[in-house]
Amino acid sequence: MVDPVRLHRFDGLDRYAVVSVEPASDPSQRMVRVARGPSSSKLTGGSTFGPYPAAEVQQPFGLAVQQLLDEGFSKIIPGWDLIAQLDSGAPSERARAAVRIGWRRRDDVVPKLLALAESAFAANRGEVCSFVDALGLIGDKRAIDLARRMAERKNLSRRRSGVEALRNLGDTEGLALARQRGFDRLPPTVKTVMADLDETSEQSAQLKTLLDAVRGCDARRFGLIADVLYEAGTPVTVAAARRVLTFSKLGRPHIWRYAKSVLRRAMLRRDVKTFGYIAHAVELESRGNKGTTALLKSGLDGQKKHLSVFRVDTQEYVKRACWRFLRDLAVWEPQKYARACAEVLVHYTTQDVQMPKGFVPATGRAYLLGRIVRGKSKRMKLRGTIWRYRNHASTKPPPAGVREESYPELWDAGREAYLRVLSGAKLPEVFAFGFQGLLRHPDILEHATTKQLVQLLETDPSMTAGTPLVDLVVKELDRRFDPAKPDLKLLFRFAASPSSSRPEVRKVLVGWIDRSVSFWSKDEQAVFSLPLAVDGAVRAAVVEALSRSFEGDAALRAAYAPGFLAILQKPEATPGQYAAFAAIARRSLLAELGAKLDMDALMTWLDEGSSSGRSVAGAILGIRPGALQALGMERIVAMADDEIAAVRGAAHALLRSALDQLREDPSVLFALAESIWDDTRKVVFQLLTDEIDLIALGLPGLIGLCDSSDPVVEALGRELVVKHFDALDAEEVLYRLSEHPSQKMQAFALGLIRDHLRPGYIPLARLEGFFRAVLFDVSPSRPIKDGVLGLLLHRGRIEERQAEFAAQILGDLLRTHTQYDFDYVASALAQLQTLHPSVSTDLQLKKASA
């Protein structure tokens, strides 16, 4: 069989011809067919020759081709049309052709491209940028000279094309010169920082220094700074350029042209991370921003003019250019497509969601998202840059198994990009897309690196809710975990990650810590970093595991005690920062730490240490012999009321060891019985009931107990008073109890007064304060008040002097507006005045008429 030959010519009516061999009606014969026409799709003319025997058809076939060649046709080679377009009269056509040739890496066209580029450079035509971009992408070293000259130009687009071509051509010398020129354009403060910067790694400290310097500059220069930094192309400057763009308004004059330049550079470098960020940022910025006009220097002629900046046309153009870039990637560099799309998708957030309107869905205005995720959808169509459903029926979700994304085969080929989508998704639709991919390719988890798996766990929990993603990832990580030789870096990362607070992750992490403690407890970094884990349950597991290890290994304790002491004596950035260290120290290292500190040092630590440090100091004091004498009772009382439980615990131990002292004077226990802390009250109550013989202390001891305002202690006091009342000075007891402000104690005191108050005026008058306190109580207990009124009346009836006293108190109450009290008081006064006419009050008695 003879392959058909395609031919072409640039003039004449027929410009396209195909010579082919066709079967004839007789199977042993062949026909030679010549088809010709104005284009490859309009082969309207031609003729057929033959039939010829199959073995001899080669000759007439060759004659037919030769005849066409004689007519001016030439044989077609791949890309002939692009090469032809390079000769077009329209500069834009030439430029487009150059760019396409660049994508195709056609090194056979380099001489032609070079010649065209030199000519355009000499004439200072804008198309030179496309030629140089293409030459850079093809990577032919012959273009270095031109690229260097381009990189020296002041014009932004020329300079950009030159420098990026040099980068693609691997010309380090030319790049170094360009970099120096670029830095000269930076503001002095940034330039100074750049001089001292280690640019080899994207260290956060380096980045912070650089960004701080940038933030100090005029905001209008942020664009220029971002472009120059990106041009430098080192990890730290590229990261810095991205960050500078994040705090710049892309659509503003002085910023936009540089943002666009960085986007172009990112495309030329295939830097999909930066491309993804800017492509999305342009979309975001375009919402509600129709652009502006500003007096700027034109890139065309260098003149200052009023120019439109970021107008709607430009926005649409850039959005489409971004998709064109992705599409070209899909065709010419398909292995990069899925990753580039993933980098775009991860930037979509709820900010990109708008209220659905008509057939436009919530994410209908997210152009690139739609292109990537639903580019092949039959339910939706694109109008301008807005996605909308075709009709009502199409608003339903697609049937299972139908894939709507563009280039699904490329996603399948680059399936690891789904991991990036899942770990970075901030929009449910994007996450769902990634998760569908994961379901189609569950093996990607097996092939994922540990870092990627950990990143998946750090996905926004609101995204993963209701999906088994976390379970799958945790299962995979658990499968990889070897307790005998654990991946410590993984442990550290997990412990420090907020994702460890997820129940699934927490469970597996706690298990790892427990199973591998024998390994990591011998690693100093692990011992001093795991207790700082983010999650409380994980910290508790670390405390438990490490304490267990320490308890059985004196050498380990001795080795780590100095480190623990140093940490615990440091101030805490946030209260409780070193609480886990303190818990371990209290459980296992008290002896070792105590041996390193004398009493003075301990007391100073207790006074001035951090909350964690104080808890350890308190615990050491709790077991140190002689601490009781050194601290003194006042300090122990203060410790028992401390807000740190461990300090209180130590105080409780010390109080228990000070029983002899407390038996002599338990007044501190009376005060502590009112502590706000349950544990202290419990200990004190237990000491008071079981250890202290309050009866031996006599009246002051019992009354001290009753003076408490804690209801439980008060009740105990009352119980003891009743039990041992015979042994006490009854009158003194009741006088003292009558000063208590609580109603329960007043009721108790009233009972004692009724039963034990001696007769006569003087004992009664001593209780004036009590009577007034009860009678002038605005929220009284009725029985107590009645009791006092009754008592006064009763005592007043007995004797005139007592009647005067009672009348004086009752008289003060006579004007009460409480009806019940008034009736009682008036009646009592009337009785007293009747019985003892010398008693006078405000109550005037009238003699009853006969």
Added chain:
Amino acid sequence: MKVQFKYAGSSGIVSDLSKSRVAFATNMLREPSYLEAQLARPLIAREGLAALHAVVVSDFKYRPKDRLEFQAWLEEQDRKFLASLALKSDDIRQRIEAKEARLEELRALRRQRRKPFIDARRKYFEYVYENQYELDYLLDPVITIHPDEIAFEAFSLDESSYGRLALKYDLFKKIDSFECGTTNVDFSARLAQHVARLRSYRDTRFDVSPSGFTIASDDVAHKEKKIDLPESWVKGFHQVQSVMAMSLDRLRLAPIDLFNLIRHVKRYKARTSPRALRWELTPGQPACVVFEPWEHKIQLSPTAVYEGPKPVKIRTWGRRRLLVLERLLHRCEKVDVFLAGHGLPTIYVCDLGDATFTLGLSGWTDNDWTGTSPFSLLEQKMDVDADALSTTYHGLREPRYATAQALADQTGLGLETTRSSLSLLCQAGRAMFDLGGGVYRHRDLFHFPFDAKKEVVKLKKQAEDDNPKAKEARKIFEAGDARIIARRPLMGQADKPGFKLSGSVRGSEGRMRPQLHVADDGSIISAKCTCTYYKKFKLTKGPCEHVLALRLAHMERLEGEGA
């Protein structure tokens, strides 16, 4: 204004079986004032300090209820009701009811399971709130040690109540040493709790010193507070003095009267307006108090006789603030109530024998002492130069307290200049007026040194900034638009001498007819005007510019007469 407090120890009360020690830690950043004494009657101090604490923590400002939870419940009920309407099948309804019952059971179980956690969390937040609240917001009282008494002064959190507890030295059995001065004392909730343990049968030390109770191993201060003191708080102190120095109507109440008022306030809570406490005053008759809106009338004791010339009804609001006096009732011997007028502040001075508790209440709760009521305008202040101010300051600082007359005699500045100087010193926070004792007392509210020149400049600027009415009045007066129509001296009225004036003042609204009753010293006793401002606010937000301009005209006439 950021005010810093630094305490070497804590205030507290420690008791053993036979003795107690009350120790107040004073602000180390203030002048080193101290008092070391033995209390004779600790129960009076106990009740007084409890009442002061009640003032410090009281906050009666209206805060709307948070009804979010209720609204959510209501919506849920509506949703259920509507859902039940849509259900046609009894079977489905029963199934839903069964499921809801089960859901409620599960919720109850969940609540029960989480209860320890929720309780612990609540306790934790309460603890943090209490402690942090004290450190960040609670203003420690100002304590001033005088030669005859020790006084604690404080404002409530809502800045609408002012409390002053003065403990006379007769309350002490023995005074070992003291140094006069003003400082702040640590006054925590814990201290208030400890105060309840004071008893008369224990010897009680009463120490005010920088150390308080120090248990730290060295002298390092372990308690510091930095409170952003609102400017209003400072102004409040001045406004209190302004009101106290005004000519007020005084009623002497028996303790039972105050008991009746407080009991009524506690027992009844008005749900609708009006909620005023209406004082009905009839000359020569005991006053009576009416509780709105029920019109419950409480007739006061015969001691509460009104001595004014004509019947008056005065309404004051925010009566629940009286509850802070509850603890003092049984210790009170008498209560003097000073009324400034309709919607204006009321002062209660409780005589506890050897102690006095003064409670100043602004016209209503949301009208704090400083907000919008420049009572200082009611006073008359002559132009005082820095020398006179300095002389008065030092003249008062030496004896620590004096009447205006005694101080005028001592300094030779003349009574009016002395009064004006004292008024300015009160405004600057350098002196105070003791309503109970009727004397001016030296009291440096802040610890920075006194500079008379700076104070005069500052006060003038403040007067212009704070009192636009005074500025307008000055403008009217200087333009000659204030004219006295009638002027009558009140020679016969011994309790309230002075002048009654009526005039014609042309202001921005046109010509107005203010009427004025001024004391001899020029302070306004009562005033009326035909302007909108007076019709709307009466004197609750201070006098209008027409009244003030008329007073300026009167003062000028008085000077011309050589008074």
